Amino acid sequence: NKHTNCRIYNIRIIYVTLQAVPNVQRNQLQLVGVTAMFIASKYEEIYAPDVGDFVYVTDHAYTKADVFQCEREIMSKLGFCLARPIPLSFLRRFVKAAHGTSKNHHLAKYLVDLSLVEYTMAHYRPSELAAAAICLSLHLLSGKKLEEVWTPTLSYYSGYSLEHIDPIIRKLAKIVVNVDNSRYKAVYNKYLDTSLAKVSSLHQLRGEAIYELAKIPSSS
Template sequence: MEIQVRRQQRLVNLHDQENANVLKGKSNAILPVKRPGLTARGALGDLNTNAQAQRDIAIGKVAVATAEYEKKATLNRATVKSNYSHVRSKIDTGLAATKPIIQPSSRPPLRREESTAGHAAKAAARTKAVLKETQPKTNDENILKPRKPVQDKKPSRLSAVNEDSKPVLKEPTESLGKLKLAEPVKQELHLEKEHPPLPADVEDIDAGDNNSPLLMSCYIKDIYHYLTELELKYPIEPDHLRKQSVITGKMRATLIDWLVEVQRQFSLVLETFHLTVGIIDRYLQAVPNVQRDQLQLVGVTAMFLASKYEEIYAPEVGDFVYVTDNAYSKADVFQCERDIMSKLGFCLARPIPLSFLRRFVKAAHGTSKNHHLAKYFVDLSLIEYSMAHYRPSELAAAALCLSLHLLSRKTLEEVWTPTMTYYSEYTLEHLDPIIRKIAKIVVNVKNSKHKSVYNRYMDPKVAKVSALPELKEEAIQELAKIPSTTYL
C-alpha cells in the first residue's frame, strides 16, 4: 500500500513538472487537442475535460509560440557567438597546448586600451617560453642544476609577440637592469629673445594683442627682426644693371609696368607683384648680359614663381604663355624657372615692402586711406629703377611718412613720432631723401609713359587715392623740388 501511494505521488509530481515546463516554454511537446465531451487518462485516472477544453487549447498555443521564440533566440545567440569564435579559438589553442599546470598570475586586469587578441598572443608566447625552459637538454652542462620557478611577468606596452617567433634575447631580462646607460645630454632651450624695456615715450602697440593668437604678440618683434636680417642678406645693389650690356632701366620700367596689367588681369594679390619685382631684380643682378628678347620671359616666369609662392590658386603656365602672345612656349617658361631658382639659390624669402607697411601703419594708428596711399607710393617706386636699391622697409617707412604728412597736414617731424622711429628703426633724417624722391615720382606720374599703377589706384576699392587733391597741393610740390640722383 505504501509503495502504491509513493508511485501515485511520483506521478503527480511528474505531471505537475511537465505542466510547468509547458507554461515556461521549455518543452517542445505539443499538447493534444481535446474535444468537448471526451475523456483523457491521466496520472490520477479518468478525467472529464468538458470544463477545461478551451483553457487547454489556449495553453497549447502559448507553449508553441514560446517554443518558437526560444528557438529563434537560441539561433541568434549562436550567430553572435560565432562572430567571436576566432578570438575564442586563439585563447583555447594557446591554453590547451600547455601540458604543465601554470599557477594563475597576480597580474592586474586588462586595461581598456589592451586588446583581447594581443593579450592572448602574449599569453601564448609566455607559455611557449615556459615549455622550452622545462624541456630537458641532453647537451647542457648545467642539466642537473635546479631551475627557478617561472613567474608571469607584468604586461608591457610592447607589441604582441608572434607565436612562431624566436626569443631575441638570450640573456635573462633581469640583466638589462644592470646595463649602464649614457647620461642624457642636457640641451639648452631656445626661448624667445628678451627685449629691453620700451622707452618712456614709445607706445607698446602689441599690448592689447595678448589674447589674439593670430597677431602673435609674444614674438612679433622677433619676426620683424628676422625680416630685417633677410633684407641685409639679399640686397639689391645701387645701379645693379651695370653688368647688363643690353637691358637698361627704361626697359626694366616698361616690363614692370606691363606686369602690373598682368597682375590686374589675373586678379593676383599685391604680395605677388611685390615679390615678382624682387625676383626680377635679383636675377638681373646675378646674371649678366640678358638679351632683349629674353627679358619678357624673365618677367612672366618671375610672376609665375611669385604666384605659386603667394597665391592660393595660381594661374597655369599656359596662361602666362598666352599673355605673351605665344612668344614663348611652356618649355621655355619651365627652363627659365629652373634657371632663376638656381641663380637665386632656391630662396624666395626676401621680404617685400607690404609686410613692413602693415606693421608701420599699426604703429602710426593710420587709417585705411593712409594705408592705400602708402601702397600707391610704394608701387610707383617699384617701377623706378633709381629706387630699386632701397630696402623694402625703407620704402614702406618713407611712403607711410609721406602719406601721413599729406593727409593730416602736419609736418614730417610731427607725424614721425618716437614710436615710429622705434618700430621702423629709421630716423626722419634717414628717410628724408627717400621721401623727396617719392614725391617727385608722384608729381611727374601724369607725364610718365608708365601709368598702370596710376590707373589701378583709380579703383574705388582703394579709395581712388591716385586722384586725391592732396597730391596736387603745395606740400608735395615743395618736397619734389629737391633734385635726386638717378641711374637712368
C-alpha cells in the same frame, strides 16, 4: 592683397635676376618677365595659372620647356629662397604704430606701388620704402611737418630716423608729381577705385607740400 603681393614678388624676382645676370639678351627679357610672374604666382596665389597661360601671353614666342628651364635658372640664382619680406609686410606694422587711418594705409600703398616700376628705387630695402611711404602719407593727409608725424614711436618700430628716410621721401614725392607725365597709368587708375579711397586723385598729391618735397615748381 594677394594680387598686389604677387606683383611685388614678380618685380623683385626680375630685379634680382637682372642683377645676378646683367648680360641677359634683349630677346630673352620677355622670357625672364613671364617666368618671374610664373614663379611669383606659384608662391603667392592659391590657384596659380598654368604654365601654358604664360606661354600664351608671349604669343608662343617661347615654349613650356623654355619657361621651365628659365625657372630652374632663376631659382638657382635666388638660392631657392623666395620667403623675403616685401614693403607691405612692414607697412601694416608702421600704420598700426602711427595709429594711422585706412586712407593713410591706402595712400602709402599707392606710393609703394608707384615706386616699384622705378629702377632708381630698386636698391632700397622693403622696410625703407614702407617707412618713407607712411611718413609721406601722414605728412600729406595731416598737413603737419615731417618732423611732427615721424614720432619717436615710428622711429623705434621702423629702426629708421627721419634723416635716413628723408631722401627716399623726396624721391617718392618726385615720382608722384610726375605721374601725369608718365605713360604708365595702371597704378594711378587702380587707386581711383572707391575701395582704395580714390587716393590717386587726392588734391594733396598736387599741392604745394609735395611739390616742395620734390623740388619742382608747382603749376597751381
